[in-house]
Amino acid sequence: MKIIVDAFGGDNAPLEIIKGCAESVSKFGVDIILTGKETKIREVAVENKIPLDHIEIEDCDDVITMHDSAESVVKTKKNSSMAVGFRLLAEGKGDAFLSAGNSGALCVGATLLIKRIKGIKRPAFAPVLPSVTGCLMLLDGGANVDCRPEMLRQFAVMASVYMEKVMKIDKPRIGLANVGTEDHKGTELYRETYGILKESKLNFIGNIEGRDVPSGICDVVVCDGFTGNMILKTYEGVAAVLMKEIKNIFTGSTKGKMAAALVMKDLKAMKNRFDYNTYGGAPILGASKPVFKVHGDAKAITLVNAIGLCIDYVEANAIDVISASLK
Amino acid sequence: MKIIVDAFGGDNAPLEIIKGCAESVSKFGVDIILTGKETKIREVAVENKIPLDHIEIEDCDDVITMHDSAESVVKTKKNSSMAVGFRLLAEGKGDAFLSAGNSGALCVGATLLIKRIKGIKRPAFAPVLPSVTGCLMLLDGGANVDCRPEMLRQFAVMASVYMEKVMKIDKPRIGLANVGTEDHKGTELYRETYGILKESKLNFIGNIEGRDVPSGICDVVVCDGFTGNMILKTYEGVAAVLMKEIKNIFTGSTKGKMAAALVMKDLKAMKNRFDYNTYGGAPILGASKPVFKVHGDAKAITLVNAIGLCIDYVEANAIDVISASLK
Numbered sequence A, B: 001m002k003i004i005v006d007a008f009g010g011d012n013a014p015l016e017i018i019k020g021c022a023e024s025v026s027k028f029g030v031d032i033i034l035t036g037k038e039t040k041i042r043e044v045a046v047e048n049k050i051p052l053d054h055i056e057i058e059d060c061d062d063v064i065t066m067h068d069s070a071e072s073v074v075k076t077k078k079n080s081s082m083a084v085g086f087r088l089l090a091e092g093k094g095d096a097f098l099s100a101g102n103s104g105a106l107c108v109g110a111t112l113l114i115k116r117i118k119g120i121k122r123p124a125f126a127p128v129l130p131s132v133t134g135c136l137m138l139l140d141g142g143a144n145v146d147c148r149p150e151m152l153r154q155f156a157v158m159a160s161v162y163m164e165k166v167m168k169i170d171k172p173r174i175g176l177a178n179v180g181t182e183d184h185k186g187t188e189l190y191r192e193t194y195g196i197l198k199e200s201k202l203n204f205i206g207n208i209e210g211r212d213v214p215s216g217i218c219d220v221v222v223c224d225g226f227t228g229n230m231i232l233k234t235y236e237g238v239a240a241v242l243m244k245e246i247k248n249i250f251t252g253s254t255k256g257k258m259a260a261a262l263v264m265k266d267l268k269a270m271k272n273r274f275d276y277n278t279y280g281g282a283p284i285l286g287a288s289k290p291v292f293k294v295h296g297d298a299k300a301i302t303l304v305n306a307i308g309l310c311i312d313y314v315e316a317n318a319i320d321v322i323s324a325s326l327k
Helices: A015-028 A038-047 A081-090 A103-112 A149-165 A188-199 A210-215 A225-251 A254-273 A300-315 A318-325 B015-028 B038-047 B081-090 B103-112 B149-165 B188-199 B210-215 B225-251 B254-273 B300-315 B318-325
Strands: A002-006 A031-036 A055-059 A096-099 A128-131 A134-139 A173-177 A203-208 A220-222 A281-285 A291-294 B002-006 B031-036 B055-059 B096-099 B128-130 B135-139 B174-177 B204-208 B220-222 B281-285 B291-294
Touching: A002 A015, A002 A081, A002 A300, A015 A031, A015 A038, A015 A055, A015 A300, A031 A038, A031 A081, A038 A055, A055 A081, A081 A096, A081 A103, A096 A300, A103 A281, A103 A291, A128 A210, A134 A149, A134 A225, A149 A173, A149 A188, A149 A220, A149 A281, A149 A300, A149 A318, A173 A188, A173 A210, A173 A225, A188 A203, A210 A225, A210 B225, A225 A254, A225 B210, A225 B225, A225 B254, A254 B225, A254 B254, A281 A300, A291 A300, A300 A318, B002 B015, B002 B081, B002 B300, B015 B031, B015 B038, B015 B055, B015 B300, B031 B038, B031 B081, B038 B055, B055 B081, B081 B096, B081 B103, B096 B300, B103 B281, B103 B291, B128 B210, B135 B149, B135 B225, B149 B174, B149 B188, B149 B220, B149 B281, B149 B300, B149 B318, B174 B188, B174 B210, B174 B225, B188 B204, B210 B225, B225 B254, B281 B300, B291 B300, B300 B318
Parallel strands: A002 A031, A002 A096, A031 A055, A096 A291, A134 A220, A173 A203, A173 A220, B002 B031, B002 B096, B031 B055, B096 B291, B135 B220, B174 B204, B174 B220
Antiparallel strands: A128 A134, A281 A291, B128 B135, B281 B291
């Protein structure tokens, strides 16, 4: 299997990306194509003693930054590490493409450069978040701020396949994000979608509220991209603030440090459980080839985990299963 | 000043409500009218040795539960503790009304039984949440799932007055919830509202993302009720899950208990800072008289804090200021 990786996406690129690729080669036995400025990649690899076995480099000059528009990937920055990654994937030079770069550009590229699965209205950005009992997929996480009921139904179908085939969850429980559990709650979009999901063959458990997102009562939360983005980032923001407060307690005083020594193992386990790095990759579901968004803050371990998920996605033929499930 | 309180609203009613009222009488020197079944209130007061000085009781039989529809307050349950509270407020028997009961019913009652401030399109449910630097008001928190730009502008005006007059924040910073900071982000509702807020005299700081909600970068987050409810409950859900995880670490082992003893003071301070009980009351902004929703899980201290805010709201003539600011 050959995975294409954007060497210049994310806050810690290219070092952590190159490191993550090298670790993935040795962990999974995959081949990798890194896209980006070759001289820089080789320089960083040498400086940090990172072996580049089984890693090819596709040289290109440009980089899409967080300040570039989403459309830059198809317009002004066709020679960027991200656009070139998409081109290689479209040409069949690799089995999947990952980038920790600009999410908007990645969604636009997945839609316009890779095309959609036949029948799919719009691809969705589908991050996996930690929950009390494991994890859940939230989609759409921000690719489509305006949605119609049929789009939400397709999101549910795609996520159900992903959670079953890649995350190995039997009969994934699908929840519809809403302001209350009763079927008449929410806007017209949500009332209509409720009816459609209820009639579907999916394991639809009904409406779920914001407080249920981390509680583990469902495996998939379906919503429009505006709502999903607010849930996703509120989740990350609140978790980050509380983790920082805890860290301050344990580093701010001698007593704190003594306490930390006593419970360090448990604290670390908790931090890991609620760390997005564990589920580093968010697929762009609906693209006709595997495209993964890696968290912008990705470290090497994030990338390794994301590549692991990517391999499972490819091996499970999840895109063919999604395609068949839509009918 | 005389405050009307629904004795049978919330999970811990009537005991914690009665207790909170008695404490408020002694703390603030206010008079209180409790609505609800008089025999039960007197029985609970005697059993728990709670003095009922300066507390009148308006006897009524019925209670609106969490399972009742929002409309029950004006239709099937006109003799409930909540509906009677609204009647007393409308008749001018008290200066403000508080309930920890059914939020939907409270919003409907505030709109239909108390009426709106002249010019206000729709009252908003406006909870105050903790942030890293203090607190912020989020509105609409769920009263109106469908909103128009003018409604969002009014929410911003009302919240700005509230945060200035009641929470004593100078020139409250108003943020618009959105999926990105650029002015073209979001749905049509948000793009239009952005333009309107930018032209207003409010201290509008622009779009803010979900992760900024707890970070303290603004004092007010404006959004439609669907989005606001998802933010509010995701915030509560994530905070609750993490606090429980921390509690488990400190109670689950001998080492944990030893560590807890060392940092108990700091942990409690953090818990208090992120505890909604501190900001126990969410005003229904836009109602022509002060109506406060108290958290459903309210303890006596929650009610005391909410009554304190309520007194500030009445004394600041905030409703007159809002009315003048709308023009």
